[in-house]
Amino acid sequence: MIQAVIFDMDGVLIDSEPLWRKAAIKSFSTVGVRLTDDMCKETMGTRVDEVVNYWYHKFPWENTQKKLVEELIWENVIRLVKDEGKVKEGVRESLEFVKKQKLKIALASTSAMVLINTVLDKLGLQGYFEVIHSAEFEDYGKPHPGVYLTTAKKLGVQPQACVAIEDSINGMIAAKAAKMKCIAIPEKELVGDKRLGIADIVIPSLLEINQETWSRINK
Numbered sequence: 001m002i003q004a005v006i007f008d009m010d011g012v013l014i015d016s017e018p019l020w021r022k023a024a025i026k027s028f029s030t031v032g033v034r035l036t037d038d039m040c041k042e043t044m045g046t047r048v049d050e051v052v053n054y055w056y057h058k059f060p061w062e063n064t065q066k067k068l069v070e071e072l073i074w075e076n077v078i079r080l081v082k083d084e085g086k087v088k089e090g091v092r093e094s095l096e097f098v099k100k101q102k103l104k105i106a107l108a109s110t111s112a113m114v115l116i117n118t119v120l121d122k123l124g125l126q127g128y129f130e131v132i133h134s135a136e137f138e139d140y141g142k143p144h145p146g147v148y149l150t151t152a153k154k155l156g157v158q159p160q161a162c163v164a165i166e167d168s169i170n171g172m173i174a175a176k177a178a179k180m181k182c183i184a185i186p187e188k189e190l191v192g193d194k195r196l197g198i199a200d201i202v203i204p205s206l207l208e209i210n211q212e213t214w215s216r217i218n219k
Helices: 017-029 037-043 048-058 066-084 093-098 115-122 145-156 169-177 192-199 212-217
Strands: 004-007 104-109 133-134 162-166 181-186
Touching: 004 145, 004 169, 017 037, 017 066, 048 066, 048 181, 066 115, 093 104, 104 115, 115 133, 133 145, 145 162, 145 169, 162 169, 169 181, 169 192, 181 212
Parallel strands: 004 104, 004 162, 104 133, 162 181
Antiparallel strands: none
């Protein structure tokens, strides 16, 4: 039986994927790497240091440390979240539904804690989560399952008794590798993608986190 629901953040609670792409395009342009929206989608759901490494290996630059590019991305995305961040539809409804099922609720994100706190403050969601964990404290980000395994451990729940709610392929891989069930709410670019088959259930929005969906996932 399911005992806990673990929410991803970017693309699940907040419509931040376009903001990440803006931040990446602007930040990498400072080192002469010209990214497009489509190129940014290659690293969707990936930790920032791993994103920087990914593009550095493809388009190595000189005279600027990778760490400085990471910091610039964080600076840009935090500013964009504060200025433009919007809650995804169904967030409060889904959190309230899960709460009524008397389940533990956690957040497991690839993003750093500074951004997690910025988002939760912006959306007014701080009080919902028993555990909040960032992959910045793990050796590897998603698709490695570490962030999910640690979150389950902090909750005191076996991974097999958890459901993860994800929007990215990397996130879904991480959840399934952790032996969790996974509900996918894919970004529009992923609709129809065959890789969504790794999720247990695919739904269009958090508004579909209801009794029918819960009965299906809790078999």
